[in-house]
Structures are given as structure tokens and as C-alpha cells.
Amino acid sequence: MHELSVTQGILNLALDAAHGAGRIVAIDLMVGELTSFVDDSIQFYFDILGKGTAAEGALLRIRREPASAVCGQCGHAFRVGAPLPPGCPACGSSHLRITGGSALRVESIEIEDGDSGR
Numbered sequence: 001m002h003e004l005s006v007t008q009g010i011l012n013l014a015l016d017a018a019h020g021a022g023r024i025v026a027i028d029l030m031v032g033e034l035t036s037f038v039d040d041s042i043q044f045y046f047d048i049l050g051k052g053t054a055a056e057g058a059l060l061r062i063r064r065e066p067a068s069a070v071c072g073q074c075g076h077a078f079r080v081g082a083p084l085p086p087g088c089p090a091c092g093s094s095h096l097r098i099t100g101g102s103a104l105r106v107e108s109i110e111i112e113d114g115d116s117g118r
């Protein structure tokens, strides 16, 4: 459900970056495996929110970032998935720190130069 506010954030960021320089044609997103964001929902909201803006019709290219964690006890780093493991596979400690896969970020924004000489 919170795809809506997240998508609004992505749109704002993209429009900011475009600065009226041209039309936004594509946005590369990195979505962590541990987030519950659904790719289709993000694109769906984006299409609605982007209507009438420079980002109208932009394509969202979404990549999944693998999730990883590091043990606060022994320093062992490992891949994780949801649900998270209860403890470190090396020492059993529950002091785990998630080091990747829990965020969504904009990697790059593709802007088409609106200045085509017409």
C-alpha cells in the first residue's frame, strides 16, 4: 500500500533532476529484496502520478538488490532472504545487521532532450 508515497517520492526526485530540461523517458530503480514493493504497483502509481508532468509515460526499470547481513558478533557476512534467519549461521548470534536489500533507491534517470530544434 505504501507504494503510493514511495512512488510520489521517486517522481519528485525525477522531476527535480530533469529541471524542465526535457522529458523523462526512463528511471532505473534498485529495489531491495527485503522490501515488499511490488514492481507492477510502482509502475501503476507512477503512470497515474506522472500524468501531465515531464515524466508522463516514463518507463521504470526495476532491478532487485540481493539482501545481505553481517553478524555483529563474529563479523560473518552472508546472503539472507525473507523471512530473516533467527541467527548467524556461523556462530548462532542474533546480533545481525542488515547491510543490503532493505531499501529502494533511484539509480539513474534518463532524460530526453526536449530541445529538438522545432
Ligand SMILES: [Zn+2]
Residues within 6 Å of the ligand: 071, 072, 073, 074, 075, 076, 088, 089, 090, 091, 092, 093
Ligand atoms: Zn556470527
